[in-house]
Amino acid sequence: MNASDSENILSVLNNHHDYFKTSSKASGTNSDLNILSDIDSVKTLNNVLGGPRERYGRVRNEFAIVDRNQQVIFDEDWSTIHSTKNPLGRIRTIIEGELRKKLAENGMAMVHGSAVNYEGNTYLFPAWRHTGKTNVMLTLMQNGADYLGDDRVFISEGGEIYAFPTNIHLFSYNYNSFDDIRKKNSVSKSRVKLKMWIGSITSKYSNKVSKGIDIFNNVMIGEEDWVDPLSLFPDSYLVEKDSVDEVIMLQSSENTDVPSKTPIESGELIRALTGINHVEWNSYLQEVGLAHDILFPNRASKEKELELLKEKEENIFSNFSKKAKIRKLLIKPEEYWGEEFKKDIVSEIEY
Structure with a gap:
């Protein structure tokens, strides 16, 4: 490219x-x-x-x-x-859509999730957006884990994982959970608290006034940064390729005080990975493909290309799911993490 x-x-x-x-x-x-x-x-x-x-x-x-x-x-x-x-x-989604087609031809797929190597084991944490994948990754890196990716990684049908080490997008709720990172990036604690307090109020309403306040809150008050995670943890290393030992699908619950990990069947993981890809990327690519095909009916169908990609990725997910342990981890929403909960996360993953 x-x-x-x-x-x-x-x-x-x-x-x-x-x-x-x-x-x-x-x-x-x-x-x-x-x-x-x-x-x-x-x-x-x-x-x-x-x-x-x-x-x-x-x-x-x-x-x-x-x-x-x-x-x-x-x-x-x-x-x-x-x-x-x-x-x-959304140009990134379009570019990566073309990349995903090339990957699928070689038995590889892109997954929305974070990944680390911790205590000799490589973990993949697929998740819907704003579920906790960044907080889990940062928690483990605080405890000595090495880094593969925060938002996207590549997997193969043979059970391998490949690094996609982007800069990570830190939001106010991430800084609220990691005070040492907040201090290192010179982020105001009062602004983080104010942004989260305003957000907790506007999230309860859907009128134009609350939407306007939310936009102001995000643009003028909220603290957000793109950061290289290896700069936050200089003793950690980038792992470019490894075999996945355990896949831990993340889900959040407002009623969870202690994280809990339970086994799941491969079918649940396949449905989750497919669904996450749809929400994150495929729904937009489908709209783009439909518009293209309507405007250019005599050209190669972009919608059909996407359907073929989805079919290939589902087969890759199916083969991949047979290669590692599969668990589901129920955790608090990222806004409510504290030091004790982070210690519980580490203990539950080690268990």
Whole structure:
């Protein structure tokens, strides 16, 4: 994958994919996907679907997506993506969708989860968003674990796991649970507490006033950072590849005071991994694919490509689930973690 020299689009890619950066000139390889930041202003769409904020359409004879002042335009074979300097918010999902197709051809799949090597065992923690995968990973790294990934990792049908070491996105609730990390990043404790207090109130309502306050809270008060976890724990190392010893699916409960780990069947894990992928990535890719196929009915169907990818990944999940222990860990929501609960997490995983 090659990207043009736009600072904005490169910052997006570097936050998530810097680990995979290579020099195509040095390696002598050709890129499967080129991203060019060469759109100076949003182009007018024809045959528009959707709107007013996010919409799909045709620019000349090419498929395009617009989200306010952001636009991407795809060449016919999707080998090149043209972008405004300020890239589309979901461009990462589209790029990784193309990557996932290549991986699936080689018996590999991307999983939404964190992963560490702790006390000689490699653990994968798949989870829905905002369930606790980052807090679990940070807790174990505080106790000497080595790092594979926080938000995404690659797995193979043979039971291997491959690092996807992105910078991690730390929110106020993460800082609230890890005071030493908050201090290291010079984050205000009072702002963290204020942000979480306002969020606890606005989450109970769905009117326009509460939504406006929530936006202000997130933008003006909330503390968020993209951080390299290895900079937080200099004694930890990056593990590039290993065999998975245990898969621990995370679920949260407001009624849980002590974490509890129970065995689950492989079918439950397969359904969970498939469902998480749908929520995180596939639902958006399906919308993009449908829009493309409606606007370009005589071209290769993007919806069919996605259905084939989902089928391949489900088969990979099925084979993978036979290679490791499978458990489910019930934990508190991340907002309510304290030092004792973190100690309980470590004890439950070690058990």
